[in-house]
Amino acid sequence: MVFFIILIVIVTVVVLVILSNSGVFRKAAKCGYCGNMVDGPQQTILETNEEVLCPNCAKRIHPQIKEYAKENWNLQDYSNYITWDDDTREERSRFQPDCTYGRVDKLALDTERGLFMISRNNDGLVLRIRDLFDYDFNFRPDKVEDKLLSNTVFGTEYMTADFSFPKIFIEGTLDECVQLDAKKKGVISPKYEYELRTGFLDIIRAFSICGYIIFQRMEDSNNQTSRDIGEIEKALALFMFDSMDEVTEETLKQQRNALIKAFHPDNNDTNEGYSQKINDAYELLKGLINK
Numbered sequence: 001m002v003f004f005i006i007l008i009v010i011v012t013v014v015v016l017v018i019l020s021n022s023g024v025f026r027k028a029a030k031c032g033y034c035g036n037m038v039d040g041p042q043q044t045i046l047e048t049n050e051e052v053l054c055p056n057c058a059k060r061i062h063p064q065i066k067e068y069a070k071e072n073w074n075l076q077d078y079s080n081y082i083t084w085d086d087d088t089r090e091e092r093s094r095f096q097p098d099c100t101y102g103r104v105d106k107l108a109l110d111t112e113r114g115l116f117m118i119s120r121n122n123d124g125l126v127l128r129i130r131d132l133f134d135y136d137f138n139f140r141p142d143k144v145e146d147k148l149l150s151n152t153v154f155g156t157e158y159m160t161a162d163f164s165f166p167k168i169f170i171e172g173t174l175d176e177c178v179q180l181d182a183k184k185k186g187v188i189s190p191k192y193e194y195e196l197r198t199g200f201l202d203i204i205r206a207f208s209i210c211g212y213i214i215f216q217r218m219e220d221s222n223n224q225t226s227r228d229i230g231e232i233e234k235a236l237a238l239f240m241f242d243s244m245d246e247v248t249e250e251t252l253k254q255q256r257n258a259l260i261k262a263f264h265p266d267n268n269d270t271n272e273g274y275s276q277k278i279n280d281a282y283e284l285l286k287g288l289i290n291k
Contacts, residue, residue, distance in 0.1 A: 105172035
């Protein structure tokens with residue numbers, strides 16, 4: 001009799017815990033992002049600040065990072081992710097990997113576009129190398145087989161990718177039970193030296209080189225933008241405009257004609273070459289009007 005009472009109590013507690021975790025006892029609340037009311041069982045809770053998301057908003061989070069998001073995000077992190085997802089979706093949709101590695105989780109790398117994905121079933125979130133805050137490839141030794149004439153280290157090859165915007169952290173096990181020949185050094189506190197596998201080193205190099213190229217392109221683009229802004233400022237100064245806000249093609253042409261006349265070589269020997277500079281500046285500013 002006592003046994004059955006104890007069993008009933010245990011089952012009751014388990015059922016209550018399950019119902020509690022399912023949200024049955026939670027009150028209806030507003031979704032922190034869209035403002036819609038959502039019943040307890042349908043709520044997704046962002047545990048950092050206990051903020052609520054409705055099913056429609058929660059389903060925007062990629063399944064690969066959903067658990068991480070629930071444990072580590074607040075509402076601002078969710079909003080940042082949505083902004084990033086919308087802004088980069090078209091770019092990431094062109095993902096065409098040309099380099100892959102891994103037998104457990106697979107790292108697929110698109111070296112041309114600087115995109116990558118870590119997944120087990122080719123259904124992972126496509127990410128941009130340019131958004132990375134930090135990443136790491138490593139070999140984690142699990143055990144050592146120490147024999148008289150040879151030593152073998154068994155371990156796991158893995159990769160981590162950390163992003164600050166959006167706030168994402170992904171870890172992939174690329175291969176496990178990897179065996180590496182090792183050299184033993186020391187007796188009392190032995191250390192083992194080993195070389196990583198060629199394939200693992202190749203993907204590390206490919207990822208690093210791709211990252212370097214992408215960031216170099218970004219730097220070149222930024223420098224070009226700076227040069228373009230500098231040229232516009234010079235053209236505005238030459239035409240004596242503070243900005244292009246009220247400039248029309250007619251006023252621009254009138255100013256160009258006045259400058260050409262004022263700086264004509266016949267009027268001053270030192271003005272030779274200014275006509276070309278004026279015309280170049282004119283074409284640059286005219287292009288801004290058309291935009």
